[in-house]
Amino acid sequence: MVLLTEKTQKRLTIQTQDIAPETKAIRSLDWDRDRFDIEFGLQNGTTYNSFLIQGEQTALVDTSHEKFRQLYLDTLKSSIDPAKIDYLIISHTEPDHSGLVKDILQLAPNITVVGSKVAIQFLENLVHQPFERRIVKNGDKLDLGNGHELEFVIAPNLHWPDTIFSFDHKTQILYTCDAFGMHYCSDSLFDEDLVVIEEDFKYYYDCLMGPNARSVLSALKRMGELPEITTVATGHGPLLFHHVKELTGRYRKWSQEQTKAETNVAVFYVSDYGFSDRLSQTIAHGIIKTGVAVEMMDLKSADPQEITELVSNASGIVIGMPPLSNANVAQAGLSTILAAAKAKQSFGLFESGGGEDESVYPLRNKFKESGLIEAFPPIRVTENPSEGTYQLCEEAGTDLGQFLSRDRSIKQMKSLDSDLDKALGRISGGLYIITAKKGDVASAMLASWVVQASFKPLGVTIAVAKDRAIESLMHTGDKFVLNVLEEGNYQALMKHFLKRFAPGADRFAGVKTQSAENGCPILTDALAYIECQVVSRMECSDHYVVYATVESGRVSKTDSLTAVHHRKVGNHY
Template sequence: MVATPIKTEKRLTIQTSEITPDTTVIRSLDWDRDRFDIEFGLQNGTTYNSYIIRGEKIALVDTSHEKFRQLYLDTLLGLIDPKEIDYLVISHTEPDHSGLVKDILSLAPQAIVVGSKVAIQFLEDFVHQPFERQLVKNGDTVDLGNGHVLEFVSAPNLHWPDTILTYDRANGFLFTCDVFGMHYCSDALFDQDLGAIEKDYHFYYECLMAPNARSVLSAMKRMDQLGDITLVANGHGPLLRYNLNELLERYRTWSQAQAKAEKTVAVFYISDYGYSDRLSQAIARGITKTGVAVEMVDLKSAEPQDVQELVNRSAGIVLGMPPLSGSNQKEITTSIGTIIAAANEKQYIGLIESYGGNDEPIDPLLTKFREVGLTKGFTSIRIKETPTEAIYQLCEESGTDLGQTLNQDKKIKQRKSLDSDLDKAIGRISGGLYIITAAKGDINGAMLASWVSQASFEPPGLTIAVAKDRAIESLMHVGDTFVLNVLEEGKYQPLMKHFLKRFPPGADRFEGVKTQLGSNGAPILTDALAYLECEVISRMECSDHWVVYSKITSGRVSNPDGLTAVHHRKVGNYY
């Protein structure tokens, strides 16, 4: 294996390696990228992986992000004569992987573009030049010679509507693009260090794949029909070889848990219109945090029968507003008509503008749903500017609100179950009263907490249990900072009352509360007994909570004689 890093000033580098004599990877390493896709934060950058497969014929699988245009093209030209490329396989048309398709076709006009029907349609919209194409569906093959028979696996909605996976029968390599990837940038080509990558691998799944858990399981069922898979050649992060089976099974386990959810929300969007895909993904992320399943459907490629079936079994519907006119308008209008016809009065509805410049107005469509009897799941999100961090947070919180509403019956039943000796015994575990405050970029958050405990002396550290469906959870990932505000016995009621309120999505949690800015950027409550500034070091998943271990970096007591407020519960099955 030979690796050739090529450095630039902006910390964009290229790494090339021969996985086998017939297969070469070109990895575009984006070391400093800290935001991606639905605007979830990245701790370790990301990569964009592209592959050359050489048989008697040559195939290029995916390209790279346009920010790597010159670096990538120079590297490709150093490895191969573009006139020798017979096939350009497009796993999906998301710009970070297909951003250089037009450049490649200008260098290799003879190349046959291989993709799903939807992918080819999308490419026509932004390549704007004639090109040879071959539409493939599940089970179709392309023979490169020398044993390199490429078999295609249909994997729609992972996480793009046109996704296909590519299996090379010669060596058992499965080219998966976004699927089984992670946003993790390092010089390590493979996944030798499981401990270093597993948190990013899981976080990536939660953000991009969990909203499509049923689609994940369907794709993996198709994968089971292939021969032995010896390598996952993904589109982001290190390739999976050393921990391949373990990491594949984690996807299956996580997806099975999501698919067993009692309730489902259908999220409809238009993949290439405005910010519909990203905003819808943020809402889906918020919904899945509550344990409610999500199925995302692109209205441009949706079949009316599939739309009707999904709406019929969904407890809620979220719709990214479509354009008033444009390509595929007939199909989109038909799908919306199908959604309204299949909706029923027991369901919830949420609408969001796509900021595409030509959005259909929200109010007339909302009226149609209300006339059918649907209940508004969250306040319609009306976007008047390019989405910011705060808007994405608003979308996630709106999704969480919808999920929590759908879970109300379950929670009421849980609270009525007060006769269990076990629940009463657990309720005797007491804790202090604290308010966690956090800020990151344009967004901030706060929550009342009592599940807090000191966890280490050197460095000084503590643990906090944070429910998965709490809005602040997204601000408490590894590397994030926050403040633990300690409430004082006899003086905590005003702060406790304020932060126990149910805040609407996007609301300012600190309105009317005295604060000062901590050195880590998080708000400190002026009326707290003491505060501790903290940095998240690790997280452990515990069913419905995350246990967050954090290092304490500084702190101060405002009243040396004050005592920490203590919280006692009657039962331990809710708070």
Template structure:
């Protein structure tokens, strides 16, 4: 892989250009923005958008055009190549379809009128709906005639000059227009959203598997997990191809241990497809805002080990919807408001839920809107009149959620999942025929004798309106190293603060005193409502890294997360201690005594 050095475009620091082979090029648009609010950007490592260009005879192919923020750059790129190759026609191949990509395609069509689009059948439906629909998130609106569109209904081969492309539709609930592309000569897979990671990487490929694994797993957990069955099927299909390189839509290419990586993707999905409780998440999303709300709720539910099945009702048959509703232990349904109404597919799905849904199972509704929220009102009224019980107040968000709202949505999802689990456990207890209780299991009793310091972990991330805080009571804490000074903490997967403890994040460990632990114990063991301020009314101070020190602490440590390891229903976090202080030298550390290793 070589970087093209002759182009003046390389003077732009937000752009990297890689020559895959002659006349086959990757343009990587770099975004160093660390304060994006979307769920999957929580690692705050920026991102990149990979677009691919092919020059073949008199045609110029653009595969995976970027979003609107890069439209000026992509037009500059096209102009540079046009000056050199004098092509007559532009062919755009796209699977990922959203309003921002539509705007980019429109801007290209303004500059180059001889343009053809190639997409899947669901992609065609999305493009047709969005092409002249005004997006309230965008200040400008370009009205253009719909270009000529080639529809890929099954696998399609394109034989170009020294390049052989296989176009493979891969529809999913989140991205129904999904279209991956396999170049047979170079054995490279352009995998679109699948296998992506949000990293602003200037290198063509990752240095090794471990260097990006946590980023790819985070992306998977945020967006792929609710449709794990579909993703497993796609990964199994891809594994049959001879692949040397996977180049996703976001992040560096993958060239090392590809078979192992594909196996991991399949394993992650299969681990979610268990006999655990399940909820069905039904939605439609015109501009992606309602889908973002659903993503956050789903991530929160998944933390509790409850499985989420995501269904985009615009692209799901009624028979599939009925089956999912009948097999679910709870329901989430979300809708945008378009022109004062809910989209027709949501109205139809609502009718199916009313006729097939179990009134004894909890339901939650959500939606986004631009000027009004009639669709959410419709969902609320119909389900309430239909005898359903709401697990939480209807979620109404104007346009898109910010970072604190995303975290609150995750917490709502976790609360929803816990209610499902609580109901499932009640059924198990009723059917228990006298098995030995964990309270009398000698192994668990012995495990409970392992002691830990009683602490309050606090974490703060982001600035101003993007600031998010969290806290939890922690007793599974231990010093882990001398040089550098380090400690390990075990954090349950369903803890809200877990999302603030990614590699590179900072936190404070407030070690409690045996004399003064009761007040913080009472505060931080009581359940918090989603979005509730954990520190309201406290006279707090801050560490050098702006982490929260709570009153009554015996001592505090300011630490940075270096490693994370998944261990059953917990994450074990190793952190390097950077700062610390003793606040009460005349007191001893509070210790947590347990009778059983089956619970806290």
């Protein structure tokens, strides 16, 4: 069954379908959402998946986002009288999955809420009313009858500290909430077409799961102790059925690569305070783009020994300042970090945006006195974060990662054979400025690896380094302008866009621009411009090769030539 809202600009629909005996998926399809959670861009919307298991007793696994309140509750009522639901299983308490818990408690006042100890604590602060609860630990079981015996797997930090998985021994379905999901909205319930979803699957991992690679591996180990898993019922996107081993295997491979990295950064945050989790995830994503590993830790639930071990092994430290009013978190956690920190480590501090953040400056001064190196200036959040705030955080993380990986980059530059290096350097290219804008976020980069790639339709390819700030604006569906620089008249623009910009800096300050039809900046002094839309992109080691179709363009001087870039070496720009 599909229900449509009256809003035509933002499509919200509900899909229900049986996925196994006495087991139904209730999927809330958010077709047009283009931002999510940590404010990373969505190209294909998202879904919020909920599940109903009806044995002799009935369990509801997760709810939905509050924007689906009427649609979701009406759909649920068409399947069962909510008062007859015995258990509400909370995989984790993030609002996109638990946004309707309070509504369910009103409709089913005798329901028992099942979750981890941390989840129950978070939920108490969320619903502000008494409720029956059952706290579960790893390996605990819940028998619903008719063979539906649920076994719980504790999976903290995927991507919140309260996460649990639930495995139904009858149907062999594992309910994993955020883990193994993706922000991909379609009518397809399952993962039939791997090629279509794999970019979104990887992007989702990089943004949400990569910073918790050790926790991913721990969860995979516990999953390995279960009987064969035939279906992974995720909280976002299609359910995994056709490619379960392939996609869970990718999680294992990517996480092993993260944990074996020579350089890593410890990112500390407070999960239920202000915007700490979202801002920290954004900074972590910026770091990961540079090839530097990240390990995140919630200060509220972290053990002092775990904090000490993580800080001692880290090359860099990032801290989201906890609330001033919470003395235990503010003092004990920060004191432990300070005691374990060492000279020459890099650090960065940001406010959590909760309104009463512990001041960044006393800790900043103590770190500097101890010989630590500040990677980026303190990020102060005085109001609800904007798109610009998240851009600032991602770019700050990238700056930190680039600083920590500079020695590795220099080593790689020296690794090529001299003759091969010189030969590669003889491959010339034009000089271009790529400009892009989405919402309030704009960026630009100097590019030389640009080539026409097709006639029908007209298309170009551009190589974009993974750690470029503009990379986040060059996903499938995004639009940009290819500005062609003029021979003999390119030095000023090249010099401007070659300089290093501070995190969050306006890259177009002092440059003449006008707006293209696709909303992106056109450089007034460019020889020509071409408006493009990204169709696909391919991962190529340290770059993405982006293929885009050409929508329109114009030349300002028909008798001028494109500026050409000649390199002497082929192992760096």
